[in-house]
Amino acid sequence: MGTDDKARNSAQENKGKLKEGVGDAIGNEQMQAEGKADQSEGALKQAGEKVKDVFK
Template identity: 55%
Template sequence: MGIADKARNAAEELAGKAKEAVGNLTDDKDLQAEGKTDQTKADLKNAGENIKDAFKK
């Protein structure tokens, strides 16, 4: 997994956490859901990259 991929995934996860937190503070259910979705996408991308790395070894 490249450093750039890790950074992008980490940034996406942090953005998702921020959206979720703002959604919690403002009681915006849509923003909360969007934040959770962004976090899930980042987690799935990380898992895919880890699988790729496993096959490279």
């Protein structure tokens, strides 16, 4: 289960980077902000997974 979670979190970060890039390209500030939020959320979840791994 942990590997699936890590993959999902990484995918969310990548989706956020893509969304932010598209927002930059078309000048859409809302899309840029959503992309940054997705990246942050994915990174935070990744950190939580790393903490779980330490205690296993």
